[in-house]
Each structure stands twice: as C-alpha cells, then as structure tokens.
Amino acid sequence: MKIIRLTGVASFLLVGILGCTSAPEVINEPASSTPSLGAVPGLGWLRSATPVSDIPALTANATDAETHLEGQVQQQVPLFNQWLYELKDDSGSIWVLTPTSPPATGETVVIRARIHYEPILVQGNDIGEHYAEELERLGAPDTPAQES
Structure with missing residues (x-):
C-alpha cells in the first residue's frame, strides 16, 4: 500500500512540475498551455518547420524572428570563419549563415534559426533579402542536435 501511495505522490508531483513549465515561445507555433513534444530537449526535430515562403510574414511583426526551417542543401559558399549554404524547400529557398x-x-x-533582413537599396528601391542565422542543427529524428 505504501508503494502505491509513494508512486501516486511522485506521479502527482511530476505532473505538477511539468504542467507549470511553459514551452519556449517560437514565432511559428501557436501559444499553448501545455508544452509540445518539440520543446523537450532532444526532441526539437518534432517542431513544425516554417515554409520559406512564409518568412517575410514572420519578420513583419518581429525583428530577428526565431523559427525552424527544413529543406535540402543546394549550394555552399565558404566565408572567413563562417559558411553560407542555400536551404531549399517546396516553397522557395533561403541562405543560411553558420559558423560550423x-x-x-x-x-x-532541420535547423533552428534566427531570421534577419538585409536591405539593399538600388536607385531608391529596396531589393533586400532575408537570410537565416543557424542557431542549432536539429538533423533527422535519429541524430542528436548540434549547437552552432
């Protein structure tokens, strides 16, 4: 009987502690009273990725918005102490800056990234572009995350 009570109390405390924590806020995910599985360390790859075509809408309300992106690597460009690579999904492509x-x-x-906008003025017209700063490479579900 004591084992059942102890297990019940421990379960109640665990649910109470987890229920009081909030998931980190990410722009493309709706606010929720319960954390998603993607908020659990090591399960970040479960978060939904933002389509590249939705990126301008993300930065309309927030400067340097943070989100998740998923796509196929198209090109790589070496820079001094950094790299750029093009990430392409079904809706478009974006350049990703990474120190690794x-x-x-x-x-x-799949990456966690901060979205930036670089204005480029040509004869008074802004033809700037968005780019992503890689914060974490989440990889595939069976691979551990890499901090950048």
Whole structure:
C-alpha cells in the first residue's frame, strides 16, 4: 500500500512540475498551455518547420524572428570563419549563415534559426533579402542536435 501511495505522490508531483513549465515561445507555433513534444530537449526535430515562403510574414511583426526551417542543401559558399549554404524547400529557398561546417549538398536538414533582413537599396528601391542565422542543427529524428 505504501508503494502505491509513494508512486501516486511522485506521479502527482511530476505532473505538477511539468504542467507549470511553459514551452519556449517560437514565432511559428501557436501559444499553448501545455508544452509540445518539440520543446523537450532532444526532441526539437518534432517542431513544425516554417515554409520559406512564409518568412517575410514572420519578420513583419518581429525583428530577428526565431523559427525552424527544413529543406535540402543546394549550394555552399565558404566565408572567413563562417559558411553560407542555400536551404531549399517546396516553397522557395533561403541562405543560411553558420559558423560550423555546412551540411553536405543534397542533405535534408532541420535547423533552428534566427531570421534577419538585409536591405539593399538600388536607385531608391529596396531589393533586400532575408537570410537565416543557424542557431542549432536539429538533423533527422535519429541524430542528436548540434549547437552552432
């Protein structure tokens, strides 16, 4: 009887502690009173990815918005102490800046990224572009996350 009570009390405390924590807020995910599985350390790959075509809407309300992106690596460009790689999904492509070696060309990756906008003025017209700063490479479900 004591074992059942102890197990019940421990379960109640665990549910109470987890129920009081909030998931980190990410722009493309709706606010919820319960954390999603993607908020659990090591399960970040379960979060839904933002389509590249939705990126301008993300930054309309927040400067340097944070989100998740998923796509296939198309090109790589070495920079001084950094890399750029093009990430393409079904809706478009975006350049990703990373301080670590980029994923292999053709590889599909999931990343947590901060979205930036770089204005480029040509004869008074802004033809700037959005780019992503890789914060974490989440990889596939069976691979551990890499901090950038």
